[in-house]
Amino acid sequence: MAVSVQYYLILSAFVFCVGLFGILTRRNALLFLMSVELMLNAANINFVAFSYYHGNLTGQVFSLFTMALAAAEVAVGIGIILVLYRNFADVDVTKATTLRW
Amino acid sequence: MITPEWAAAAPTLVLGVTALVLFAFDSIDPESSNNPVLAGIAVVGSLAAMGVSVAYLVAGVGDPAVELYGGQLVVDGMALFFQVIFTSVTALVALASYDYLEDMRHQAEYYILLLLAATGMSLMAAAGSLAVGFVALELASLPSYGLVAFLKQNRGSAEAGLKYFLIGALSSAVFAYGISLVYAVSGSLLIDAVAGSVRNAGQPGVLGVGVLMVLGGFAFKTASVPFHFWAPEAYEGAPAPISAFLSSASKAAGFALAFRVMTVAFPIEGVVGAVDWVLAVQVLAVVTMTLGNFAAATQENVKRMLAYSSVGHAGYVLIGLAALTGTGDGGLVLGAGMIHLLVYGFMNTGAFLFIALAEYWGVGRTFADYNGLARRAPLACVAMTVFMFSLAGLPVGGGFVSKYYLFAGAVNAGVWWLALVGAVNSALSLFYYSRVVKAMWIEEPAEGVDVSSYPSTLYAAVITAAVVTVVLLPALGLFSGFAFDAAAAVLF
Numbered sequence: 001m002a003v004s005v006q007y008y009l010i011l012s013a014f015v016f017c018v019g020l021f022g023i024l025t026r027r028n029a030l031l032f033l034m035s036v037e038l039m040l041n042a043a044n045i046n047f048v049a050f051s052y053y054h055g056n057l058t059g060q061v062f063s064l065f066t067m068a069l070a071a072a073e074v075a076v077g078i079g080i081i082l083v084l085y086r087n088f089a090d091v092d093v094t095k096a097t098t099l100r101w
Numbered sequence: 102m103i104t105p106e107w108a109a110a111a112p113t114l115v116l117g118v119t120a121l122v123l124f125a126f127d128s129i130d131p132e133s134s135n136n137p138v139l140a141g142i143a144v145v146g147s148l149a150a151m152g153v154s155v156a157y158l159v160a161g162v163g164d165p166a167v168e169l170y171g172g173q174l175v176v177d178g179m180a181l182f183f184q185v186i187f188t189s190v191t192a193l194v195a196l197a198s199y200d201y202l203e204d205m206r207h208q209a210e211y212y213i214l215l216l217l218a219a220t221g222m223s224l225m226a227a228a229g230s231l232a233v234g235f236v237a238l239e240l241a242s243l244p245s246y247g248l249v250a251f252l253k254q255n256r257g258s259a260e261a262g263l264k265y266f267l268i269g270a271l272s273s274a275v276f277a278y279g280i281s282l283v284y285a286v287s288g289s290l291l292i293d294a295v296a297g298s299v300r301n302a303g304q305p306g307v308l309g310v311g312v313l314m315v316l317g318g319f320a321f322k323t324a325s326v327p328f329h330f331w332a333p334e335a336y337e338g339a340p341a342p343i344s345a346f347l348s349s350a351s352k353a354a355g356f357a358l359a360f361r362v363m364t365v366a367f368p369i370e371g372v373v374g375a376v377d378w379v380l381a382v383q384v385l386a387v388v389t390m391t392l393g394n395f396a397a398a399t400q401e402n403v404k405r406m407l408a409y410s411s412v413g414h415a416g417y418v419l420i421g422l423a424a425l426t427g428t429g430d431g432g433l434v435l436g437a438g439m440i441h442l443l444v445y446g447f448m449n450t451g452a453f454l455f456i457a458l459a460e461y462w463g464v465g466r467t468f469a470d471y472n473g474l475a476r477r478a479p480l481a482c483v484a485m486t487v488f489m490f491s492l493a494g495l496p497v498g499g500g501f502v503s504k505y506y507l508f509a510g511a512v513n514a515g516v517w518w519l520a521l522v523g524a525v526n527s528a529l530s531l532f533y534y535s536r537v538v539k540a541m542w543i544e545e546p547a548e549g550v551d552v553s554s555y556p557s558t559l560y561a562a563v564i565t566a567a568v569v570t571v572v573l574l575p576a577l578g579l580f581s582g583f584a585f586d587a588a589a590a591v592l593f
Contacts, residue, residue: 016278019274046278059284087259096256
């Protein structure tokens with residue numbers, strides 16, 4: 001018996017909230033990136049589940065795009081965090097306060 | 102119509118090819134010191150793209166809309182109109198960057214990222230599906246993160262890049278999740294198909310949350326409340342030409358996608374049972390305008406003042422969506438938003454490029470540092486005065502006409518209180534814009550500032566922006582027809 005689709009929705013909402021909680025509470029920029037990754041994968045759960053539910057492949061294909069974009073985003077993000085580390089000798093997002101936040 | 106059909110995407114293609122040409126040049130001659138060629142390729146490429154989009158707009162290529170790749174790309178009047186904005190801002194920024202980047206390393210990378218971001222924006226304006234919209238938004242965003250952090254040794258630039266990136270990553274995750282919820286309800290990502298299936302949708306709650314999250318993604322790109330707080334940081338820390346690029350072109354790109362998705366995919370009469378997004382945008386518009394202008398009024402730093410004023414202007418343009426109440430002429434107010442973005446593209450880019458000029462001279466960042474600047478550089482200061490008064494909405498530049506259209510459209514749509522809030526905010530904005538003018542023309546010069554050189558391309562970019570801003574005051578009548586027609590075509 002297939003799992004009914006609303007359970008996927010609940011799972012993805014849970015994963016999304018875990019990611020959001022991580023972003024709001026963590027100060028380490030790398031943990032921040034991981035939390036964003038969780039949120040994007042929550043979207044992927046929805047896409048794949050509802051792709052099956054609607055019987056078309058649009059969602060599955062788009063989840064591949066999301067993964068590729070998430071990878072690109074992390075690559076750029078790691079680069080910026082590296083520059084941050086060289087300037088501030090730390091990856092704590094609250095330490096960088098040259099400008100007013 | 103146009104044959105072959107794919108040629109309708111030419112403005113985007115030209116920008117992309119220009120980025121690749123720069124890439125090829127850089128791989129043949131890495132660490133090139135031949136900067137005129139790099140800047141030249143970027144300027145010529147973006148001017149060519151601008152020429153193509155203007156020609157298409159005048160020739161009516163987007164009427165009726167050209168649909169490419171099964172509706173994934175839609176080239177219509179609105180897409181072409183926005184592409185004119187992006188390409189002209191890109192050309193001005195590339196021109197000004199030549200002097201600004203003098204003696205810096207990694208210049209080829211700078212122009213490549215600039216052109217790639219412009220390609221993404223141009224694609225955003227023509228996105229016919231949420232999938233293309235998301236990918237194009239990321240194509241515009243990722244190079245921008247790199248550009249903001251371009252001054253690697255500068256702590257402010259690195260910090261600005263980090264904050265821009267963190268909030269951008271968060272909001273793109275929210276945007277993606279919103280798209281997934283819309284897909285859950287509608288079973289399609291094509292904007293037209295979504296519009297068909299959201300009417301009387303089965304799960305109004307899921308759809309409502311999805312629409313609000315998509316709106317959040319747009320709020321980031323346009324620097325509107327609640328995702329606005331990256332803007333002052335990013336604009337202040339970034340190289341000034343990049344601040345100009347982000348606050349004008351990037352904001353317009355966000356609005357281009359927002360206008361199309363909100364009006365076509367979620368027509369308010371179809372989704373009002375699930376979520377009244379017009380009400381949400383009305384609240385956002387009022388909060389964004391007020392917050393941006395009040396914060397700008399309290400700044401001592403000119404660049405930061407312009408950054409907050411840019412948030413305020415996002416609030417004005419949001420009126421274009423907020424007044425789509427179904428009463429009155431929707432095309433009028435949506436077109437007014439597009440016109441305001443066009444004028445803003447020149448006056449705000451020019452203002453930030455003047456900051457670039459000041460940074461080039463080593464003038465400080467506060468209002469007091471601008472004291473008496475007009476005695477050393479009268480021509481540039483005349484241009485800055487034009488930008489400031491036009492931004493405030495005085496009839497010295499196109500800003501007056503576009504604001505008038507916006508407020509008139511809001512009154513026409515029965516939301517006169519939005520126009521009232523806008524007018525009060527404009528009056529307030531005159532206070533802090535005129536502080537710059539007062540400092541430049543009336544105050545006594547500060548000691549020790551040496552304006553010894555007059556960088557030619559930076560000057561050329563500032564003067565061009567000023568001339569276009571002034572010319573747009575009488576000439577806007579010629580353009581406004583295109584905008585109103587394009588907006589009406591999208592709405593109906």
